[in-house]
Amino acid sequence: MEGAFAVLVLFVAMAVTSVHCQAGTRVGFYSRSCPRAESIVRSTVQAHFRSDPTIAPGLLRMHFHDCFVHGCDASILTNGPNTEKTAPPNRLLRGYDVIDDAKSQIEAACPGIVSCADILALAARDSVVVTRGISWQVPTGRRDGRISLASDTANLPGFTESVEAQKQKFLDKGLNTQDLVTLVGAHTIGTTACQIFKYRLYNFTTTTATGADPTIDATFIPQLRALCPENGDGARRVALDTGSPNRFDTSFFSNLRNGRGVLESDQKLWSDASTKAVVQRFLGVRGLLGLTFNVEFGRSMVKMSNIGVKTGTDGEIRKICSAIN
Structure with a gap:
């Protein structure tokens, strides 16, 4: 069984990395600039999951809700009146503290390098893994957006829709x-x-x-x-x-x-x-x-996580995920 599982993990990695990653994201984007970034996110998700298993589906849905509004740019993480976080579809989301925890650890190791959008994308993958799903390689290199409006969440799929x-x-x-x-x-x-x-x-x-x-x-x-x-x-x-x-x-x-x-x-x-x-x-x-x-x-997930991403000089790398610089 363990051998078959290993083969399946390898197949997943090969299949997912064959997906064309648009707009400049790539697997291993932080391999030199912040080599511990992915392991920090993974261990943070694991630690929070052990004390509160509800954060796994929360992080996964948060990434989905982020990507469907302004693209995958961490706009859902920002605090303030009338931000995306305050919109009805997002009020019950969980896991913001996990992202904040991972961000603070990464900032201590590699200040100003890793975006909140990438941390959220990695955390979503790791949430599947801790609930006994299979892992995949996450292309990174996103930058964080500067706009977050509750009114822009109308295009999120609704629970009564055809x-x-x-x-x-x-x-x-x-x-x-x-x-x-x-x-x-x-x-x-x-x-x-x-x-x-x-x-x-x-x-x-x-x-x-x-x-x-x-x-x-x-x-x-x-x-x-x-x-x-x-x-x-x-x-x-x-x-x-x-x-x-x-x-x-x-x-x-x-x-x-x-x-x-x-x-x-x-x-x-x-x-x-x-x-x-x-x-x-x-x-x-x-x-x-x-x-x-x-x-x-x-x-x-790789396709979705490349919706409208900001790369290069577009957007910013937030110092803290809940506030625009």
């Missing part, structure tokens, strides 16, 4: 349908709040006996209602991947097939023919060319 709307938002960022399904697969780890999906459980429709969203498996509805009573605490957290919420695996896609997707937008990936085909390939459905989720996730 597949067509989701596909368009991903296409606008240079990501295709397979990237969409693959990256949504990050919901294999982490939780969501009852207030985000509870509307699916009560009075969603008058055409079913339960009144719940008919795409939800009938045996799953009582479980969700027990976790999220109609007049209960909307802030209560529920696993996005029933069965293995702390492990990076393909059970999230099995749940979609079984009508157990918690978010409406996630479950819709099974009802649309174009996205369902990708889900089936991750599940190894007979008659379809199989895909290895870990390999494809690393590949799609």
